[in-house]
Amino acid sequence: MESMKHSTTPRRVLHALCLGSLVLALTACEDVRAIPWPAAGTGTATDSATADATPEPSPVQSADLEATTDEGTAEPVEVAVPDDVVPAPVPAALPEDVVPDEAAPAEPVVVEPVATAEVVVSAAYPDDAVGDYQLGGSYTPPAGVNLVVRDSTSKPAPGLYNICYINGFQTQSDDSDAWLKDHPELVLHVDGEPVADPGWPDEYLLDVSTAAKRTAIADIMAVTMTSCADKGFDAIEFDNLDSYLRSDDALDIDDAVATARLYTERGHALGLEVGQKNTAELGSRGRDEVGFDFAIAEECGVYEECSDFTDVYGSHVFAIEYPEDGDFAESCASPGRPDNMILRDLDLVTPSDSDYVYERC
Template sequence: MCALTGCAATETDATSTFVLPPAGATPDYQLGGGYDPADGVGIVGRDRSDDPAEGLYSVCYVNGFQTQPGELDSWPDDLLLHRDGGPLFDPDWPDEALLDTSTPERRERIAEIVGPWIEGCADSGFDAVEFDNLDSYTRSDDALDVEDNLALAASFVDIAHDAGLAAGQKNAAEEASVLRERAGFDFAVVEECSVYRECAAYTDVYGDAVIDIEYADELPRSFAEMCADDEAPASMVLRDRDLVTPSDDGYVFETC
């Protein structure tokens, strides 16, 4: 759990509290495998299958709107979005199938599967959880819309808060305001907001509670310039896109 100054506790109800990310802390994003964070790192994101970083603010990654690679067969077929006789896959991540969030009944069943993952993050000692692929509706051939995913996101946030976890919006810049207001997200974990010039869409909503990961393979300008930008979030890191560990070729880690 967070042992840093700047971690603010927020009441959710009479029995549950969660802790917000420390404002301006240096992040690391370790979805490719956990390792000892560099000196000065205060926020670490890791997969739900990993352990949190001891003594640091730890964010648990959950793929809440698409299947994880290698887990397709563990999902009921009717909870997968189908097109042309088979599951519809993310074009950028072809081993991730979209979940069908189009009806209340399906959303409830998805939440029954994902809910224990969220609670498992809390049991493992994470401080917060982020839900990836909120924007899956944009890849659904118009089978889903933002209201479908918003309704499911609200269920996820409720489960997270009940478990004592802060809930992080992942990407979906254009919906940041409505996601905070209606789903109840507390902070944002974003990718390449500087590349796409959309950081203000998050910071206008979440202030300093925005954690930005930029990737080294497609920088339109130097990372130093990104850090110096007036719209840059207070917490930024440059990583390799595969998020490998320091012992692997291609590892990149740079901070502002």
């Protein structure tokens, strides 16, 4: 309803309102003109008071001001220096090849390389190997031989591929008492008695049934392994890998594999190849799990298992037959027999002994 009233307001009322607004605006303008404004170039009263409190400019500042041109650019100004002011000395230029101490680079720190043990580099098992098995004593090998197996107490044959023999799973007969005295816990016992090899009753089986015992035995064997490397042997064979078969079930093939793995790792670290000794039951585990590089097989012809080794190691198999246990001619004709097969006397004596035997297929 209010909007209707506004729409019907008479024109004269609106005209009067407009005239009143105009009069008020003109009056405001007159009031503004009446305010006293400062003259051009002067400040307000407050500015004047501040200027009075400002100290006079120094002579240098005055000179700077006087040197300002109408265009607003500064001309060079000579500034008088008091007599009691001594200019700071200008340092002499240093020779080009001299570097100030504070800018001299730090001396480089030279770090000497840590000395590491020399790794013995051995020869690889020969593909055309012709071997001799000399565990009963060292002698000059027969003509044509390029591979020799000798006991760890012997020296290698010059110029040939030499394999160092270590009894890794049983005690050597001369060391059996020492093992029982110094390391009785590492000799396998059944019913309180040390277990001996039936074929070699003065040799005791080593107890490789636990990881701790295997490691302790490997630590002891490492001394002999290092000696083999120092003498110049190229490889090692660890005998009696199959001792678990004579343990009255106290040991198994997995114990043998785990122990052999420790031996090959340490042998390889010394730069020596490591061979599997007998134990056709291993199949390819000897190569794939243990890491053997070759095999030495006794009487594989007699037991018709030569191919079990050659199928895994190819030509890197050295076979030894003994006359007491079979016909050597038949062994030479056995399926899968290695090219490197010889006949030796069981005691492996030297040529000076009448029982000495050495033949090749």
